[in-house]
Amino acid sequence: MTVQASSSSSDQTELLAELFAAGMLIETGVPGVYGHSDTFELIRERVAAAVGALASARGAARLTFPPVIPRRTLESTGYVGNFPHLVGSIFGFHGAEGDAVTQRERAATHEDWSEFQGQTDMMLLPAACYPVYPAVAKRGPLKSGGTFIDMGGTWVFRHEPSLDPARRQIFRQHELVRIAEPEGVIAWRREWSELALQLFRELGLRGELENASDPFFGRHGRLLAANQSADELKWELVVQIAGPKPTACASFNYHVDRFAETWGLELSDGTRAHTACVGFGQERITLALLATHGLDPQRWPAAVRTRLGLS
Amino acid sequence: MTVQASSSSSDQTELLAELFAAGMLIETGVPGVYGHSDTFELIRERVAAAVGALASARGAARLTFPPVIPRRTLESTGYVGNFPHLVGSIFGFHGAEGDAVTQRERAATHEDWSEFQGQTDMMLLPAACYPVYPAVAKRGPLKSGGTFIDMGGTWVFRHEPSLDPARRQIFRQHELVRIAEPEGVIAWRREWSELALQLFRELGLRGELENASDPFFGRHGRLLAANQSADELKWELVVQIAGPKPTACASFNYHVDRFAETWGLELSDGTRAHTACVGFGQERITLALLATHGLDPQRWPAAVRTRLGLS
Numbered sequence: 001m002t003v004q005a006s007s008s009s010s011d012q013t014e015l016l017a018e019l020f021a022a023g024m025l026i027e028t029g030v031p032g033v034y035g036h037s038d039t040f041e042l043i044r045e046r047v048a049a050a051v052g053a054l055a056s057a058r059g060a061a062r063l064t065f066p067p068v069i070p071r072r073t074l075e076s077t078g079y080v081g082n083f084p085h086l087v088g089s090i091f092g093f094h095g096a097e098g099d100a101v102t103q104r105e106r107a108a109t110h111e112d113w114s115e116f117q118g119q120t121d122m123m124l125l126p127a128a129c130y131p132v133y134p135a136v137a138k139r140g141p142l143k144s145g146g147t148f149i150d151m152g153g154t155w156v157f158r159h160e161p162s163l164d165p166a167r168r169q170i171f172r173q174h175e176l177v178r179i180a181e182p183e184g185v186i187a188w189r190r191e192w193s194e195l196a197l198q199l200f201r202e203l204g205l206r207g208e209l210e211n212a213s214d215p216f217f218g219r220h221g222r223l224l225a226a227n228q229s230a231d232e233l234k235w236e237l238v239v240q241i242a243g244p245k246p247t248a249c250a251s252f253n254y255h256v257d258r259f260a261e262t263w264g265l266e267l268s269d270g271t272r273a274h275t276a277c278v279g280f281g282q283e284r285i286t287l288a289l290l291a292t293h294g295l296d297p298q299r300w301p302a303a304v305r306t307r308l309g310l311s
Numbered sequence: 312m313t314v315q316a317s318s319s320s321s322d323q324t325e326l327l328a329e330l331f332a333a334g335m336l337i338e339t340g341v342p343g344v345y346g347h348s349d350t351f352e353l354i355r356e357r358v359a360a361a362v363g364a365l366a367s368a369r370g371a372a373r374l375t376f377p378p379v380i381p382r383r384t385l386e387s388t389g390y391v392g393n394f395p396h397l398v399g400s401i402f403g404f405h406g407a408e409g410d411a412v413t414q415r416e417r418a419a420t421h422e423d424w425s426e427f428q429g430q431t432d433m434m435l436l437p438a439a440c441y442p443v444y445p446a447v448a449k450r451g452p453l454k455s456g457g458t459f460i461d462m463g464g465t466w467v468f469r470h471e472p473s474l475d476p477a478r479r480q481i482f483r484q485h486e487l488v489r490i491a492e493p494e495g496v497i498a499w500r501r502e503w504s505e506l507a508l509q510l511f512r513e514l515g516l517r518g519e520l521e522n523a524s525d526p527f528f529g530r531h532g533r534l535l536a537a538n539q540s541a542d543e544l545k546w547e548l549v550v551q552i553a554g555p556k557p558t559a560c561a562s563f564n565y566h567v568d569r570f571a572e573t574w575g576l577e578l579s580d581g582t583r584a585h586t587a588c589v590g591f592g593q594e595r596i597t598l599a600l601l602a603t604h605g606l607d608p609q610r611w612p613a614a615v616r617t618r619l620g621l622s
Contacts, residue, residue, distance in 0.1 A: 026374065026446050030381045030432055035446060038373040041463075062349040063337065066481040067378050067466050068435075070341045072421060080424070081415030084404045089428050090435065091402050092470040093395045097529045104392030110383060113391070114430035117400050119423075120470065121341055122480070124379075124401065135337050135346060152352075155378050155466060159403040159431065169433070170377040218408045 008163035008243070015242045015291065016165040022295050031161040032169035043297060044286045046308040047203075048153050048174055051280050054195055055176050060150040065131040067155035067170075071123045076262055077130060082224065085217050086126060086158040094118030124157035128175035129277040136179055137263040142273055146180020148188070153282050166247045166284050174280040179265055185274040186254065189235075192278045193252045196237050200249075204304045205239050205288050212236040212248065239288040249284045253277050319474035319554070326553045326602065327476040333606050342472040343480035354608060355597045357619040358514075359464050359485055362591050365506055366487050371461040376442040378466035378481075382434045387573055388441060393535065396528050397437060399468040405429030435468035439486035440588040447490055448574040453584055457491020459499070464593050477558045477595050485591040490576055496585040497565065500546075503589045504563045507548050511560075515615045516550050516599050523547040523559065550599040560595045564588050 019025040026035030036044070068090065074080055080087055093100065095116045106113040125131070128151045136147060153172040161169060178188045193209055200207035212234045213225035228234055233254050238246035257272040259265065265273040293300040297310055305311040319327075330336040337346030347355070379401065385391055391398055404411065406427045417424040436442070439462045447458060464483040472480060489499040504520055511518035523545045524536035539545055544565050549557035568583040570576065576584040604611040608621060616622040 026376075027449075028376075028381050028442060028446075029383060033377060033379055033381065033433065035377075035442060036375040041373060041375050062352060064347040064352050065337075065339075066344060066346075068344055068468065068481045070339050070344065072340060075418040075421055078419070080418035081411075084411040084414055084427075087404060088431070088433075089402045089425075090468075090470075091400045091425075091428070091430070093398060100392075100395040100528055101531075103395055107386040107391035108389070110386055112430070114400075114402075116395075117402070117430065119402070119425035119428065120399070122344065122399075131339060131346060135339075138338075157379065157401075170379045217411055220412075 012164040012242045044282045047285050051174055055150040060148045062150045064152050067125045068122045069125045071121050074123050082216050088124035088157040088159055090120045090122045091117035092120045128154040128173045129177050132177050133259045133263045137265045141266045141268050149177045151175040166241050166287050172282040176278045179273050179275045182274040185276045189252050189254050189276045196250050202307045207237045207239050210236050241287050241291045250280045323475040323553045355593045358596050362485055366461040371459045373461045375463050378436045379433045380436045382432050385434050393527050397469040399435035399470055401431045401433045402428035403431045439465040439484045440488050443488050444570045444574045448576050452577045452579050460488045462486040477552050477598050483593040487589045490584050490586045493585040496587045500563050500565050500587045507561050513618045518548045518550050521547050552599050552602045561591045
């Protein structure tokens, strides 16, 4: 795959150039894979702390997973089938000592050495919440009231090169997960859409809540997206950053009993739990703040600086 | 590759089982890929903060990179050639819509779908410091005194499945990097080996500094390791965790002008800079604390709790 010009607009590439020039983002040579300055990270960390404090005050327990997930887990969730174009699968060396010599020679001259690589039992994590469902299922039936988990800011991977600074191939998603009785899960998703809107207002961001769908692949995928949209299973909190349309900076997803069915998540009465997750795009929220208030956080509105503990 | 029984000893697998039973680590189904409890993360974060404070007090500037690196960068550093057995390369979908259907069907039944995957221009980051050398080189010649960068705790990948809880396939390495005049770099590595020994003492860990070498691959690799060892280019700070030998929890690496040559890192007088890096294995230090002081941090020695800001 190559970068498609259609995947970015001129004000997006201008913002990217501005962020590079300011040293806020650092180029690596691959679109959508960037380093971050201390200032960028500080803003991101303060947004993460604000979300974490809201979650902790509501009883969330933290669980942290790495940016790599067993291939079997993603196969079981249907991710490989639904989003083949976004998948990152991990390959490793698959040869004898002699092959390593050939591979070394080819790599040194940037020639193709893929024939010596074989698929491993791991993949890149595409959404922060996937590892938590089998982990919670293994504990046995849920207690009344279910569970609320803060997954922190985990690196997630999507294979979609773009020159839009808000569309990364690797970025941090702060996910909150609720696994409980259906009515509790539905109310929780509603509550968090309101908490997020309120937080965005306090950060001086003009956010709007929209009904949305995931970028399912192909013809089969268009049907899945239409159903998801009709059932209002995905809401997005969008903010104008750059480009013709506002960018989704948070999402609020209700899975009904889909993950409970896959992983055997049960309530104490033996019925299936429902699940929902809320994801905050940490880089996107940071970019929204920079695009809205300017590249120098010292000059941001006092109320925003105070909310983030920057003053 | 399958897990080799020889890669772990019985007290290592016992410690792993104990950490699973305590909920400190969470199994995912792949050896060396684990979730962490809130307590595990809290300890890790406090160790990171202690290292970060020492670095910041000595003028380090923070730069953060993701756990994915351009393939070209790792090819240029020689990593693919030197450590083919540890490499994680990222593959993505490489087919038409019809292939996606076949891939979906095979993935759903956990059959082989690797033929539809092609190598991308990205790899998993194997050591936290690799992205920083080309990034600093791009800024132009270094000012007198060079630069000191704190890379934070970045996820790094090594393809070596093991049942030793201290040998992960994905873990966080907190790296500090110095790029400067040769004598400054040499003194800095010495200073940090002493700072780290002192920190470990304050944490109640019995650490020893050892001359070491990297796990270079094959026959060619044995020669490289012997040279590295003879030139004392790698020191490790080892602590007994579990197993027949103590575990490297930090390393202090002097690259002479190798990275400067690859990336064109120059001093203001046009001569080549030298580079060194110090890496703290965050999970290993956390495990060393748990193995030394017990699984309940509430019951750790008061001095250790105070040093980590836990009391």
